[in-house]
Amino acid sequence: MEVHPGASSPALARDRRTVLASIYRHRGPSTARAIADRTGLSTLVVIPALEDLVAEGLVSRRAWDPDERSRPVWSYQLTPQGRRTYQSQL
Numbered sequence: 856m857e858v859h860p861g862a863s864s865p866a867l868a869r870d871r872r873t874v875l876a877s878i879y880r881h882r883g884p885s886t887a888r889a890i891a892d893r894t895g896l897s898t899l900v901v902i903p904a905l906e907d908l909v910a911e912g913l914v915s916r917r918a919w920d921p922d923e924r925s926r927p928v929w930s931y932q933l934t935p936q937g938r939r940t941y942q943s944q945l
Contacts, residue, residue, distance in 0.1 A: 870896060872944070874904040875933070878914060879941045884930035886919070905931055913937035 877890045887905060891898045908914035908931075915934050918927040933941065 870900050871904045871907060874901055875908060875913065875937065875941050878931060878933050879938065884917070884919065884932045886928050886930055888928075890931070905929075908937065913940055 873894050873896060874890055877893045878885055881889075881893070885893075887898050887901045890896075890905070891901045894901070896904075905914060905916070909916050912934055914931050914937050916929050916931050919930040920927040
C-alpha cells in the first residue's frame, strides 16, 4: 500500500474521515469536486484523501464521462468495507 507523506497526521486523518462521511451521506457516486463542495475542503485536500481511501479498499474509483466527448472524471463511492468502517465509527 502506498502511503502519502504525513499520512499519520491528525489533519489528514480528519480530512479522510470528512471525505468518507461525505460519500456515505451522499449515498451515491461523487466526484472530487462535489465532495470538496459539500465539505468545504479544497480539491487539493480531497484528492489525496481519496487516493488513500482507494488504496485502503474503503472507496472505489471509476471513470465517468458525463457527455462522452470530454475527458472522463473519476467518480468515487464506498465499498462494502468502507460502509462498515464508517458505520463502526458512529
